Amino acid sequence: MTALARLLDGLGVALVAGIVVVLATGQLRLPGVTVTRAENLLVALAFVVAVRAAFSAWTRSAAVRAPGSLASRALDLLRSHPRRVVVAGAAVYAVVMSFIVLTRHRAARPPR
Numbered sequence: 001m002t003a004l005a006r007l008l009d010g011l012g013v014a015l016v017a018g019i020v021v022v023l024a025t026g027q028l029r030l031p032g033v034t035v036t037r038a039e040n041l042l043v044a045l046a047f048v049v050a051v052r053a054a055f056s057a058w059t060r061s062a063a064v065r066a067p068g069s070l071a072s073r074a075l076d077l078l079r080s081h082p083r084r085v086v087v088a089g090a091a092v093y094a095v096v097m098s099f100i101v102l103t104r105h106r107a108a109r110p111p112r
Helices: 002-025 038-058 070-080 082-108
Strands: 028-030 033-035
Touching: 002 028, 002 038, 002 082, 033 038, 038 082
Parallel strands: none
Antiparallel strands: 028 033
């Protein structure tokens, strides 16, 4: 169980790093794949976060997480204020997606 949680956490961090790289440079090159659209990574990140949240709700035992860790505090926040977490997640998603869409729109405009 812990290995799956760690895998999902690592995948989430990698997706955030990928989003930052794509937004900063315009592309992310991996062996065999070039990612040029940050929104695809953002949707994948939303999926990973949802799976991780569902997984943490399914395995609510303290044995899965280390007390005092960042994951422990995040899960405690999720349990105590789920509406705030959903609203904050939706707001972050909307802000990042708006930034992506607006910068793409601006970049696609013809020069004057």
